[in-house]
Amino acid sequence: MAWFKKDKPASQKHVKVPEGLWIKCNSCKEIIYRKEVERNLKVCPKCNYHFRISAKERIHLFVDEGSFIETDKNLSSNDPLNFSPEGKDQVPYKTRLEEVRESTDLTEAAISGNASIDGHPVIMIVLDFSFFGGSMGSVVGEKFVRAVEKASEERLPFISIASSGGARMQEGIISLIQMAKTSAVISKFKTIGKPYISILADPTFGGVSASFAMLGDIIIAEPKSLIGFAGKRVIEQTINQQLPDNFQTAEFLLEHGMIDIIVPRKDLKRTISNILSLTAGDK
Amino acid sequence: MHNYLDFEKPVVELENKIEELRRIADGSDVNITTEIRRLEKKASDMRNSIFSRLTPWQKTQIARHFDRPHTLDLINLLTQDFIELHGDRNFSDDPAIVAGLARFEGFPVVVIGHQKGKTTRERILRNFGQPHPEGYRKALRIMRLADRFNKPLITFIDTPGAYPGLGAEERGQAEAIAKNLYMMFKLRNPIISVVIGEGGSGGALALSVADRILMLEHSVYSVISPEGCAAILWKKAPNETGPEDFERASAALKLTASDLLSLGVIDEIIPEPLGGAHKSHKETAANIKKALLMHMEELMRKPSDMLLNERYEKFRKIGAVSEAGL
Numbered sequence: 001m002a003w004f005k006k007d008k009p010a011s012q013k014h015v016k017v018p019e020g021l022w023i024k025c026n027s028c029k030e031i032i033y034r035k036e037v038e039r040n041l042k043v044c045p046k047c048n049y050h051f052r053i054s055a056k057e058r059i060h061l062f063v064d065e066g067s068f069i070e071t072d073k074n075l076s077s078n079d080p081l082n083f084s085p086e087g088k089d090q091v092p093y094k095t096r097l098e099e100v101r102e103s104t105d106l107t108e109a110a111i112s113g114n115a116s117i118d119g120h121p122v123i124m125i126v127l128d129f130s131f132f133g134g135s136m137g138s139v140v141g142e143k144f145v146r147a148v149e150k151a152s153e154e155r156l157p158f159i160s161i162a163s164s165g166g167a168r169m170q171e172g173i174i175s176l177i178q179m180a181k182t183s184a185v186i187s188k189f190k191t192i193g194k195p196y197i198s199i200l201a202d203p204t205f206g207g208v209s210a211s212f213a214m215l216g217d218i219i220i221a222e223p224k225s226l227i228g229f230a231g232k233r234v235i236e237q238t239i240n241q242q243l244p245d246n247f248q249t250a251e252f253l254l255e256h257g258m259i260d261i262i263v264p265r266k267d268l269k270r271t272i273s274n275i276l277s278l279t280a281g282d283k
Numbered sequence: 284m285h286n287y288l289d290f291e292k293p294v295v296e297l298e299n300k301i302e303e304l305r306r307i308a309d310g311s312d313v314n315i316t317t318e319i320r321r322l323e324k325k326a327s328d329m330r331n332s333i334f335s336r337l338t339p340w341q342k343t344q345i346a347r348h349f350d351r352p353h354t355l356d357l358i359n360l361l362t363q364d365f366i367e368l369h370g371d372r373n374f375s376d377d378p379a380i381v382a383g384l385a386r387f388e389g390f391p392v393v394v395i396g397h398q399k400g401k402t403t404r405e406r407i408l409r410n411f412g413q414p415h416p417e418g419y420r421k422a423l424r425i426m427r428l429a430d431r432f433n434k435p436l437i438t439f440i441d442t443p444g445a446y447p448g449l450g451a452e453e454r455g456q457a458e459a460i461a462k463n464l465y466m467m468f469k470l471r472n473p474i475i476s477v478v479i480g481e482g483g484s485g486g487a488l489a490l491s492v493a494d495r496i497l498m499l500e501h502s503v504y505s506v507i508s509p510e511g512c513a514a515i516l517w518k519k520a521p522n523e524t525g526p527e528d529f530e531r532a533s534a535a536l537k538l539t540a541s542d543l544l545s546l547g548v549i550d551e552i553i554p555e556p557l558g559g560a561h562k563s564h565k566e567t568a569a570n571i572k573k574a575l576l577m578h579m580e581e582l583m584r585k586p587s588d589m590l591l592n593e594r595y596e597k598f599r600k601i602g603a604v605s606e607a608g609l
Contacts, residue, residue, distance in 0.1 A: 075604045080546060085516055085535035138602030145599065167506050169515060172536050173548050176484060176506040177601040180492050183464035184598050207506070209457035210485045215465055229456035230447030237521070238447050248452060258455050
């Protein structure tokens with residue numbers, strides 16, 4: 001029956017900011033001059049859509065120039081499940097990790113370190129969606145815990161920026177446990193009287209939203225970013241009904257009381273700096 | 284009629300044949316009686332050999348078996364004086380999670396668990412054991428009672444996962460789960476979780492941050508269902524994947540009790556009767572009771588600071604990484 005087989009529809013790939021002079025906005029589909037988008041912190045000048053950006057770009061967006069010192073850079077996964085499904089086209093997890101490391105110039109899906117924001121010292125961790133969808137496995141979990149432990153020791157505010165599809169499937173139950181582990185360290189951190197600011201960027205889902213990302217003292221989201229527990233497609237298949245247009249957007253979450261503020265990229269530094277100074281001081 | 288699984292078919296057929304022979308023989312014919320005995324031995328050997336070599340996917344199917352003992356069955360078999368408590372005091376009562384006070388071997392305890400339901404009607408009412416945020420918030424409210432009255436908390440894990448739906452998202456499914464994970468590290472009472480069927484991802488974890496995690500022999504616990512994993516790995520629509528894909532996905536996921544024991548995630552495997560927990564709820568409950576008693580007595584002797592530290596360290600150390608660099 002092979003001649004009946006339909007050609008697979010061209011996959012609707014998410015448009016990252018591609019190379020070239022002109023780019024198309026994911027949201028309003030306008031063709032925009034690339035330089036203009038970059039000047040605008042990778043935000044669409046027409047519709048205010050915030051393009052996904054790398055962890056490094058995010059860090060430079062709001063820390064004082066030259067203040068970021070990366071920690072725990074060399075952690076790598078032990079591939080706890082020895083994940084290597086049978087079947088054709090299946091690449092073992094270890095091999096895929098190497099490939100992704102090469103193609104992204106990242107060692108894992110999170111970058112952590114010390115920095116200062118308008119002179120306020122902080123500890124932070126930023127997830128990068130381009131590395132395995134920003135998913136949390138043992139390395140992201142461990143980096144997160146070490147960063148928070150350090151913030152506790154040094155009595156510093158802690159900031160996380162999430163951009164993640166959730167738990168890393170290839171590390172199975174070990175990824176799931178990272179949800180508990182990261183929540184545990186936040187429960188310790190919250191006894192020291194310093195703020196935990198959680199920033200949600202597009203997208204924040206599953207095991208990341210259902211653990212540390214939703215535990216911020218103050219939760220900030222980027223405009224129009226998608227945030228939720230289950231993916232929209234899974235929900236549609238389950239409930240078989242039309243979902244509201246703004247479903248799982250930052251605006252939807254704000255409306256339902258799940259986040260504190262929506263802050264455009266250009267205002268992020270000012271807002272965080274403000275929060276840090278308003279929450280500063282010891283008991 | 285009992286439900287049976289595909290791979291049980293040969294042994295079920297044999298058992299039916301024995302049943303028939305027994306009806307004909309009526310205990311009078313010596314030849315038939317010996318024949319029955321011979322066949323019974325054969326059936327039991329067959330069951331033994333099938334159940335000693337179950338694949339992870341077969342285990343997943345047993346873990347989801349309709350006749351398996353569910354939380355309320357076990358509460359009835361294991362505890363006395365159960366008083367079910369309802370509601371999250373905010374939105375509603377979620378029947379997918381049951382919670383309450385009870386007495387276990389003389390000890391007052393708090394019990395909480397996912398409840399799947401037995402009949403089709405009950406399964407629908409209980410949303411197939413898939414909680415909404417209010418379910419997790421009810422659970423948290425009652426966990427806090429355990430902390431306040433310093434009673435051991437026993438949780439039974441049996442869910443395909445937290446419910447993916449519009450209302451669940453509107454009311455903060457992610458926040459509800461996260462809050463439970465966070466708060467369970469603060470509870471000063473002993474916590475023991477028993478995975479009795481399906482441990483479905485975050486929706487299961489939200490009740491199983493515990494000092495001891497025990498698993499029934501044929502239960503499973505995973506970050507994603509084999510079906511979900513297969514759809515991602517083979518990039519197919521859910522209705523295009525089949526049992527072969529699920530076999531391979533469940534093997535890759537390492538979701539059985541023995542996998543989790545060797546990964547250091549759980550503390551003990553509780554044996555099931557031959558043929559699975561659904562063959563004898565009573566025997567299953569007796570095995571659970573033995574394990575629970577042992578761990579509870581051990582945990583109750585520990586001061587709460589020690590419990591909290593050990594609980595933190597238990598989870599802290601899961602997910603070892605290499606430091607050496609790349």
